[in-house]
Amino acid sequence: MSSVSGFSRVFMFSCLAWVISQTQGLPKEIPEDGGDGLTLTASDLNLVLALRDRIHDLQQSVEEITRSFMTLELISKNPAILDDIRIHDDRADKNIKRSRRDVESSSVTPYPQATQQSSIKNPLGPFAWPLLSGQCFMCPAGVPGPRGPPGPAGVAGRDGRDGRDAPIDLQVVDESPEPVEEPEEPIPTGEETRCNNQTNGALYVRWGKPDCPQGAKLVYSGSVGGELYTHAGGTSNYLCLPDQPIYDEVESVAHGWRGLVFSAEFETHSFVGHWQEIADQTPTCAVCLAPCGRTTKLVIPARNVCPSDDWRLEYAGYLMSSAIVHHRTEYICVDRHAETVPGTHGNQNGALLYLVEGRCMHGSGLPCGPYVNGFELTCAVCTI
Numbered sequence: 001m002s003s004v005s006g007f008s009r010v011f012m013f014s015c016l017a018w019v020i021s022q023t024q025g026l027p028k029e030i031p032e033d034g035g036d037g038l039t040l041t042a043s044d045l046n047l048v049l050a051l052r053d054r055i056h057d058l059q060q061s062v063e064e065i066t067r068s069f070m071t072l073e074l075i076s077k078n079p080a081i082l083d084d085i086r087i088h089d090d091r092a093d094k095n096i097k098r099s100r101r102d103v104e105s106s107s108v109t110p111y112p113q114a115t116q117q118s119s120i121k122n123p124l125g126p127f128a129w130p131l132l133s134g135q136c137f138m139c140p141a142g143v144p145g146p147r148g149p150p151g152p153a154g155v156a157g158r159d160g161r162d163g164r165d166a167p168i169d170l171q172v173v174d175e176s177p178e179p180v181e182e183p184e185e186p187i188p189t190g191e192e193t194r195c196n197n198q199t200n201g202a203l204y205v206r207w208g209k210p211d212c213p214q215g216a217k218l219v220y221s222g223s224v225g226g227e228l229y230t231h232a233g234g235t236s237n238y239l240c241l242p243d244q245p246i247y248d249e250v251e252s253v254a255h256g257w258r259g260l261v262f263s264a265e266f267e268t269h270s271f272v273g274h275w276q277e278i279a280d281q282t283p284t285c286a287v288c289l290a291p292c293g294r295t296t297k298l299v300i301p302a303r304n305v306c307p308s309d310d311w312r313l314e315y316a317g318y319l320m321s322s323a324i325v326h327h328r329t330e331y332i333c334v335d336r337h338a339e340t341v342p343g344t345h346g347n348q349n350g351a352l353l354y355l356v357e358g359r360c361m362h363g364s365g366l367p368c369g370p371y372v373n374g375f376e377l378t379c380a381v382c383t384i
Contacts, residue, residue, distance in 0.1 A: 199295065200290075200292060201289055202295050203288070207240070208285065209286055213314050217289040218289075219288060220286070222241045222243050223284055224239070225238070225262060225351060226261065227260060227329075228351065229322055229326040234260060238264060238329065262351050263348065264353055265347070266283060266340070268354075280346060282344040290314065294383035297381065298382045298383070300379060304378040305380055310384055311382040311384045316380045317335040319332075319378070320332055323352065326352065358372065360373055
């Protein structure tokens, strides 16, 4: 700040010296004869008077500049004086008081950055802000006034050019939904081709279960039935009877010499596990359609696995048939996790199902070793 003060002194005194040199010997009033008997024309006299008024204005400006630099020099030495310098303007004082009153009456200060003047007096006395041509050029900012009304709408601009020459990021993006393409159906091959040609998998009965294995399709479910175990005639095979029969023309009279169908029962009182619990109950059944392409079905006795990995195991269980003292029936493969029809407790003795054992003999019959007398024979239903 010392360098600024030194510069201000040089500038101030240079201005004073120039003004003094221009005004030396200039009288307060110019005689019409110009002095020394010199006669001046009217235009010359007006020019001299205008020059005198201009020099007087320069003298006032020099005085204002002198006061400004003195104030700056004083502020540089005492910065705290800025807090106590006031503007001696009655109209400005009234505006400041009114602004303060508006701010203090509000619960929230609308202009938190506005600074208020300190009430502490400057020990050197109040100072007026420097003026230049009647206007203060170092006055502090007052309290901001209220926000003014919005200005008028501007003039609409010209239409822009089409997107042909616009940058990529400024071009208008077409937001219309893109047409949804229908997915093309895959060309069926292998097993899919056979299914489309109506060549489905093999049909089989899952004895002892009301549903089909995973991948197979359920055709219908029901319960197991057959001929009464004491009848010599009739049929020897077991049936998977639907739960809801459909009749056509009927005769209400029962005839005892016709073929008869009875519900079947498990005769498994002496076997292990849950087989004892389902004894004398009617087994369930399901007619299943093997997965597409598996057109061949194979029932394997005495084994509960398929011949190779090319085959699909539909289910495994135990071989069952009628007892040897009863009339002959077919062998069926009953699921090892057999289920029964609820509410069929009781010994009705219709078509009976017994477990099947192997009998081996040396020299004849089943080979002993692989087959063991008294062991219940397993079974498996496979498709390929």
